[in-house]
Amino acid sequence: MRKNLLASLCLAFSAGVLQAHADAIPTLNYPAEGxxxxxxxxxxxxxxxxxxDLWLKVSDGPLQLEGPSFDRAGNLLFVEVFGGQVLKVDPEKKLSVVVPKNALGSAGLAIHKDGRLFVAGLGNFENTGNLTAYKPDGSGKQVIIPASKNHLVDDLVFDSTGGFYFTDFKGTSTQPTGGVYYVPAGGKTIVSILPNLAIANGIALSPDGKTLWVTEFATGLxxxxxxxxxxxxxxxxxxxVYRFSGxxxxxxxxxxDGNLYVALYSQGRxxxxxxxxxxxxxxxxxxxxKGHFLRSTSMALKPDTNEVYLVSNDGSLGEGSAIFRAKGFANAAKLYSHQ
Structure with a gap:
């Protein structure tokens, strides 16, 4: 009798343990930070x-800032994508407008060695892409690449001869119709360098001019x-050589030193x-x-220093657009645009 009772108790205990295990399904949990x-x-x-560090708040609204570049006078110039304007911050951190709002869709900025501002424009993001040059004060508008050339000019970089490379912001991850092009000094021809890219975006040239860097926005390459x-x-x-995460x-x-600084949009870094x-x-x-200022698009290295100035905006979270500052590994490269 006692033997049967003990067996029954053991079976009941085992059943309870099995039921407890069945109820305790292995579960993933967020860490304490959320x-x-x-x-x-x-x-x-x-x-x-x-x-x-926060260096300068540019606006209360979420302006999409891009293309920061320093001129020879130490002014930091940059563009506002959807409004098309070119803005300037002088060494005393005074903000002013160089080129007022327009429909050119400014997306990138490079400063020619003669001082002209070359502004890459996405236009309406379909068929009015362009590259437009201005004198340092914003006057003397000159079309370098018209919409009729059918390029969505997103960014550019000069070489030692005064020619420049630019990215064509076209395509999708499954339909790579963008690319990289070169325009020799004088701007008479456009030469295809690397076709079939999925939204070609950032572009940079090594200090010796022998290595060209390009990012694909849609594939993270x-x-x-x-x-x-x-x-x-x-x-x-x-x-x-690298596939970005996220x-x-x-x-x-x-x-x-030839190090490459890449802004990661939607990551704030x-x-x-x-x-x-x-x-x-x-x-x-x-x-x-906490999700703030994730729309980090670009940065500038201040000449003769290792100071890095990052532009970003806060999207719908209410903190507007701003410029942030930190120090990188080495001083800014002696870019051809500043020779």
Whole structure:
């Protein structure tokens, strides 16, 4: 009798344990910090990291800032994409308008060695893309690439001869119709360098002018292009050297050591890669972990310093648009536009 009772108790206990295990389904839980929507993936989260300081609030509304570049007088110029205007911050941090609002859809800015402002324009993002030049005071408007050429000019970089490379902001991740083009000094021809890209976006040139960098916004790819000459890729000279995690690589700049600074749009940070395209550090925008100022589009390195100025906006979260500042690895490259 006692034997049967003990057996019954054991069976009941086992059934209870099994039922408890059945009820305790293995469950994923967010960490104590919450969902961490802006968490940085491994291995990038282990990189040397700094958080930038707020340098200047530009607007209360979420202006889409782009293309920051320093002129020889130390002014920081940049564009506002959807309004088309060119803005300037002088060394005393006074903000002014150089080119008023227009329909050109300014998306990038580079300063020619003669002082002219070359403004890349997406127009209506369909068929009015352009490249337009202005004198330093915003006068003397000159169309360099008209809409009739059928390019959505997003960004550009000059070489040592006065020619320039530009990105064509077209396509999708499954229909890569964008590309990279070169315009020799004088602007008479447009030469295809790298076709079939999925929204070609950022572009940069190494300090020696021999390596061209390009990001694809829609696929998250970084292209490293070794040039035989200005119009020709060297044999076996083109490779995808990095695939970014999450959205989306935007504009780029280089320092004098050849390191590449890439703004990551929708992430509120800048990733820094060495001349071989391997990540070596990052700059974060304050508040990004709570979703603020994620629309980081571009940055400028201040000449003769290692100061990095990042432009971003806060989208619908109410903190407007701003410029942030941190220090990078090396001084700004001696860009051809400033020779």
């Amino acid at each position: 969902q961490q929507l802006q968490a940085i993936g491994s291995p990038e989260k282990e990189l040397p990291t700094v958080t930038a 970084l292209h490293r292009i070794e040039l035989k000459d200005a119009k020709t890729i060297a044999p076996f000279g083109e490779a995808v 959205p989306s690589p935007d504009s780029m700049r280089v320092d004098q 800048v990733l820094v890669l060495n001349p071989n395209g391997l990540p070596i550090g990052q700059i974060l925008i304050p508040g990004r972990e």
